[in-house]
Amino acid sequence: MAKKIKPVRPAARLPKGFRDIEAAELCASQAMLGAIQATYERYGFEPLETPAFEFTEALGKFLPDSDRPNAGVFSLQDEDEQWMSLRYDLTAPLARFVAENYDRLPKPFRRYAFGPVWRNEKPGPGRFRQFTQFDADTVGTESVAADAEICMLAADTMEALGIERGEYHIRVNNRKVLDGVLEGIGIDPADADGAKRLTILRAIDKLDRLGSEGVALLLGPGRKDESGDFTAGAGLDDKGIARVMAFVDSGDDGLSDPLTAISELVSGSEIGQRGLAELEEMQGLLVAAKYTNQRVRIDPSIVRGLDYYTGPVFEAELTFEVTDHDGRPVRFGSVGGGGRYDDLVARFTGKSVPATGFSIGVSRLQAALIALGRSGRSSAFGPVVVLVMDRAELPRYQRMAQDLRDAGVRAEMYLGTSGMKAQMKYADKRSAPCVIIQGSNEREQGEVQIKDLIEGAKAAQSIADNKEWKESRPAQVSVAESDLVAEVKKIIARHQG
């Protein structure tokens, strides 16, 4: 007789860098997405959903910090052996969509989009291979009024989420101004110095993390980090470094007008002057719409790590500190950013289509809201649970649950087959506000017991004695079966208060 082979069972686990999102977090996240969406719609943005896949060549290679071709994305071949990839952001698919449908779209085209994006990068704490972005973009206008509006939108979104004025800043800069500064130290952004410019951009982008000293090293000879790894620098001389750092630091105090400092630094550069004029126009629009320094401010240290920005760049920064698990103060920093990119559609059509946009990193922002205690879960408790005291009476219990639902109350009959104790434990696990109990005694009298679990939990803390507990039966009422719905609604209203 052949030996029986033990079946090999698959392991119940997820691939590295992926995670499940459970009810509490998901409800808060949905409330958050809803608030963002309402704000974006009020600004006249319309939704668009593109699929997860794009042709790899259509996506291009625009991931920050990944210079290797195809690095950072999940790719596979279709049946015609063409490579397709999962989107790594929502901007590249938008560029493809606009190029594909340009003629019939309203111009400017204003769309918002949210959904998962995927990055085939090394996962780490809080760093996943699938995460959600929420973007708004205005495509088809070179007017910086569109950029100013994106800043207002970002500010309004923060406030719609319960982040108060003063707890956030929308920080604005302009790549043309930075190019002007670079021109002043002999780097022509239009010629072969592209790689050097990108190194400089990425050095400045690390200011938050490395401080002025670290950035200065990356602008110059390079920097050795704590682990001993060496990052090559941009090779600027001391004068060049000083000039770039003067620019970067010119918005530092948040009080003096950085436009004055910028004006001096770009005095000899045409492109720098243009950038300055754009910043001034944006500031005019912002102030007129009452988005003053407290909400939106010019800050030359904002450059963004992406190569493709061509003008204004923005970042939404949370300014408050929270303490982490070890009691150390942590600053949340950036929760979103964006800028003007005038060449993404041209990749497809050869025709430049100016565009500007803003992207929110949803899970980072949600972490901040949780830290603030403003994560806004819509309901603090679960469904009412109708206990099953007598399986022969299932139809009766089912109807009670249905009556509650018909009245708009979240409710369920216990669907398992265990006894009373397990059922109470289940109701606890579901955070039920109350349970409905009808044994044969109650049934004969046409009554039900309603046990208020929230009230009961409070009472339990003050009643030590088991006998006393049983006698007083705190937070438990007996009502006529016909009053069930009304009584439950009263209890829920009390706890929602």
Next chain:
Amino acid sequence: MAKKIKPVRPAARLPKGFRDIEAAELCASQAMLGAIQATYERYGFEPLETPAFEFTEALGKFLPDSDRPNAGVFSLQDEDEQWMSLRYDLTAPLARFVAENYDRLPKPFRRYAFGPVWRNEKPGPGRFRQFTQFDADTVGTESVAADAEICMLAADTMEALGIERGEYHIRVNNRKVLDGVLEGIGIDPADADGAKRLTILRAIDKLDRLGSEGVALLLGPGRKDESGDFTAGAGLDDKGIARVMAFVDSGDDGLSDPLTAISELVSGSEIGQRGLAELEEMQGLLVAAKYTNQRVRIDPSIVRGLDYYTGPVFEAELTFEVTDHDGRPVRFGSVGGGGRYDDLVARFTGKSVPATGFSIGVSRLQAALIALGRSGRSSAFGPVVVLVMDRAELPRYQRMAQDLRDAGVRAEMYLGTSGMKAQMKYADKRSAPCVIIQGSNEREQGEVQIKDLIEGAKAAQSIADNKEWKESRPAQVSVAESDLVAEVKKIIARHQG
């Protein structure tokens, strides 16, 4: 001199089988998902979101009609060369989640989930490689009260979406009853006849499409379709075919009680009797909760094509006809289905965890709602557009847009750089309810013109003469700038009415 090489531009298009979803469809779809979600929550289901990827071995091979290994899914290897796949439904990830977190979950575990799923199958008209499913499942109880409740949930969901009683049926059957019928013709479902049983299941599942005659051929010798392709049959003899068809047709008239007919057909089979008892218990619960024949009905022709169902199976069917583009009547048929599957978690743990669930095919259901004219887009029109008559006054126009937004009105300033005519065309394309106009004359008088585009379009139909039009200026009012918001709100309220 070297020749300049013309840059190769990527084509702006999507891979085969994928599509973009634009504003009108997406808004309706979001409204629909919201209504389903509210219903599921009222039933006490909690949300869960699993990621797009699972390990391929964790997903298993449960796609209907695809017997080849790995056929039908998108797969790639991670950096450890382990195969991972995009989920093809929401049930397989749920089974993995439950197996992974079994001990800490409330039992029964009731969750809903919605999101995209991916199938690497041949795309066709209305058949895409990415589509949305909306599922509810109760895991961890063998009580058919859970199945009965899923049927109630499905019925309530249809009605929440505006599909009225009588326009849908939730149809219920039980695989055990079918197995009892098969036992009666000498097919033991527990032994090696599994393949034959699956052929019979899939034959019955095609009743809608092929009619009784076609199904009978597939139960017997096999069937040649219109293109000449031959599908092998299950090889039943005439008596066997007659018996299976008698079962399948026993719910046909919707009037006589199919339970009586079933009872006769499974009289000699233990498993058949158990199935019958389950159907009877479900019917008792459904009737007690007032879900009568008109909403939920037993129909032996419902079997579902998936192999893994072990007991009750359900299908939500739309019963009304609509006419297609060519004026032919089309019946929508199934928009969702599900059933009991007791072995999916056991794949991982070896321990059987009974479960039951229901899945809605969102785009099919949405097509039905559109055909019914009940697709429920939240807003019939776009944002108010503030025209730019004088670029020097941008800050002023911007503030008007912002004032409207602050009052909760969707509004935008025109962000392009074109003239009046293009701006009006833009406002039309955006379905703006009205536009705000302030030229220098109006500005000096502290006034704005509000042009009601909806009223204007109506008036245009009755005014033929261009001169008369210009003189009467229909649907255009001049108001003090301070009254702008109040006046716009009046216009919007009028059109929402």
